[in-house]
Amino acid sequence: MTSEHSERLAMPDIHPQTPILVGVGQIIDRLGEDSYQAFSAVDLAAQATGQALEDTQTDGAALRAMVDTVAGVRQSEMTIPGATAPLGRSDNFPRSVAARLAMNPKRAILEVGGGHSPQHLVTELAADIAAGRSRVAIAFGSDAISTTRWFANKETRPNFTEHVEGDLEDRGYGLAGQMSMEAANHGLTDAPSLFALFENARRARLGLSRAEYADEIGRLFAPFTQVAASNPYASTPVARSANELTTQTEANRPIAEPYLRYVVARDQVNQGAAVILTSVEAARELGIPEHTWIYIHGHATCRERPLLDHEDFGVAPAAQLATRRALDMAGLTPDDVATWDFYSCFPVPVFNAAVDGLGLSTDDPRRLTVTGGLPFFGGAGNNYSMHAIAETVQRLRQCPGSYGFVGANGGVMSKYSTAVYSTAPTEWVPDESAELQAVIDAQPAVSQVTRAEGWATVETYTVKHGRDGGRTGIVIGRLERTGERFIAQAIESDEQALAILDLEQPVGQRIWITNTGPGNRFTVSPDRAAELCPARSPALRAAYEHLRVEREGHLLIVTIDRPDVKNALIPPAHEELAEVFDAYLADDDLWVAIITGAGDSFCAGNDLSYAATGGQTYLPRSGFAGLTSREGINKPVIAAVNGPAVGGGFEAALACHLVVADETAHFALSEVKVGLIATAGGIVRLPRVIPEKVATELLVTGRTITANELARIGVVNRLASAGGAVSAARDLADEIMRASPSSVRLTLELMNETQGISDVAEAIGKRTSVFDDLMVTEDAAEGMCAFAEKRTPIWRNR
Template identity: 45%
Template structure:
């Protein structure tokens, strides 16, 4: 008999639409999320109404609401969580607008499960959505619908949560978004493996080819097209380099209209609501971890916090990676996946697959809510394969935060309420350079192809061994040759300061 205060996932739901396809409605963030939550309620097969029992609802912050300097172009509800709740007739005591980060939904599953086990909640929802594709499509036509809503009631605004993601020196040198920041880490791994640019792009293509096959079969995927490793790796006009070593097809796809919701309840409430036990999926472990800033990491190619998070979740579940029949490693770019399979000794063609959705470049879901879709797929997979286990790894920032979860229809004992763990931050940060410097050694780099032109960004060490960043002077032929050729690693630069930037030339 599963104890009444045991947290169980009782319902999951996804909703999506693609611009121009039959049935397309150009739904707002709130409408998409409401459809997903309604689908999750229906998925529970409850014989009694679920909505009145929802006491906690967390709305994942949409991508276009994720920075203080950005506003949703068509507006949004003044109270996003209660706007979503109202679409299914719910009135939770606790309504939350979450912080930014792709790990947030997985982390919240752990936090809400802990609250339920402690008797502080009976039914909690994690729900989020993105409508970026619709925003772009309507804006291109000059249309501007009004998605604003005035909704009464209090809610907890947890803030943007981007403080730990700020890298002022890197931003100042042109690494201003996820693509170049991940590319810096990716090239560091390439250097460690002594791979050429073409060879490493081929590795990325081979990693992601199986992902495209999963996406092609997923009705919610943004890109339902199978692609070969060669097609993904080959640089063409359509598959241009966005930042070395990434081609356009191998980075997270942000043009999506997708939503997903997860409902967690106490076993006692699930019984009261008449939810069949074959719908219950147990939460065996959830862990969350925070990484050092990118520029502080001793090994720029590594992400030990993510590995520790997955290791700890597996250990608390009493399982190993070999026991996971279903796996979804967060795949906004290749390196978060590479880090996991390097650590566990997995291959890119592991017969279990490394994604349940098709992955972020193909399924879509860039922003903050992708892993809710992965959790939905994990729940459905374990329900259909009773006794099996699923692992979901969720990543936020520039491999800055991570949360991992282990799921199964097998019961999990929450009597000690110790299945959610927050891991400590590492204390081995590399010191940042202070003030001007004259020489540096390149550790990693990328050439970021932005709208304003291409810029070569590097990270390295100054003469004092401190971590510094700068731009390569591509007007200097030896410097251009080293960076364009993809092999500036270990290069000695002479550095001058200009307009607040560090400009390096091959010494």
């Protein structure tokens, strides 16, 4: 121990507002054991908090009366939007726990989701105490996942529903930057697959074989199992050898390469933990023994950039920077630390922070965990690191003056919170993480593409294994032509694509990317892609599942035929519409198209019921209804709005060149009313076609606007009587078809070319081939001749 550390231990005067940890508690309620009590999450947290109160060795009633802040770590069933609680839950988790213990704090916090939150909460509450905003605070968390799953389908089961009055500072899910529709649409919906991307990139960077890396995982986690085996709060207190951890068996099945079941975080647990913090002044008032006090010597929290923004998937700099900063703040080197606990949901967070970041060895005699780690100790949802803090506190009390480190990971290598603890007295040092965050945020941006096409190179990958033996290959790579990054999935049953991922080292392999409606798909070559995803020649079919398509001379009438759901669309319907409009634009004998809806509705947008029941949600390249993202539509499309045009239905109408509506029609971009936004062009198009203030009101309120109102401000071209929208649209189409189809087409092309030019003179003078193209058409010659001969022209559209 250095002289500086000795001075800290002997420091006689400490600021009265210095924050300290004075009590910790843990509990486990193992399913199937004689002691099992089927505790709810609230019960578990209350039990752990009760133990923490006893741990302070002071008058519990006096301490409870002084608690001004309680902070709860979010349970698993409150972490993902839309997640259900099969047995019910409290609507105010922190105050439910407080009520169990006869506490009525002024402030109650429900922290954001993420495994970093226990450590982040402790640091935040300590800062509040140091600033005088609090004197006594308790942080706790728990999950009863095992109990919930056990009783979920049983007729007789407990009801964990609770309602508690009182203010609650609910900080929300905290998922910004951690989830994306793009990742989800390519199969990256589960933690093992996401962490495996980092794991495989790290293996590639180190140049290790599959067998060598598996050995490294085994050597890392075998000591973790030994710690768990002696921990009374562990969910799986079984010691395993490195070979057991990395050998595939029926029980140790593959999850997502390189992970087998034994090295994946265990969440089916019933666990709870709590930590009590006070000021030095409050602890002395309460008579809490000073030899039990634990000080925070260093701390830091950093946030990583979103998944596809990582410069190198083999490294997560946020965790490394936060780890180093906490040690530097404490004035320590890694050799000075007596106990470590690195968040260990999977191997790579430990490798990244401890091995790569600090240079620690996997067989460090101090061990890299005090609990046993998430796959073996278990993890109560987001609350694992609260157990690590509690265990660290107990160990430090047994060895006064020593130092313990806790590193907590949140999200998918997304957020990292750290702290260094000791019984040695020290003044509180404010957070210095902002400058670290600036370093991370200043990293160069990685160019990305959502719809990828062409030759590419694999940056990282995984293969997901289903219980039925099915395999799904997923890659992140870079296009050779542009260097843009993308996500892609193997085409189902494409063994040639999976064979690439079965190679000794898939990273760096060349693959072919093709874009389909559901997303990017990879295979071995363009020929293989053409074989598996053959290009569709633009042509109309005899029949469609979700549409009716009628051809009347030069006119095409497309009717969305899902009246039972007000013509709301699902991905297969979008695909059919994309196919129909591809055929329309490619067919020289079709001059005008009308789109309408069956029954008394135009289109109610996306079918949210389909999405809510697990249906895959995506749009084809051409967008909603095959129209909203389509570039350069050079033949007229008329929307015949015969009823409600809501959400995507209004966006589809806005994407049409002309709108005819009957007197029953009404329009709304109502996405904000269901927690969504109008991303299929509504936010972009509406302010360009009506006054911005009016557009803004419609977009942020979701209110309905009538066809009459839209006609007055120029969105609806023609109004019709009830039921007359299609007839009026036919009349408008007839007018258009009396003009030269070549001139109409080239007029629309020139409008498309000049639309983005704000200066009128510049737009008029834009160099274009449109005029040259016009003058060599037969229609131009026919039009002038017919005019001179005073006869009706006969158009050829050529």
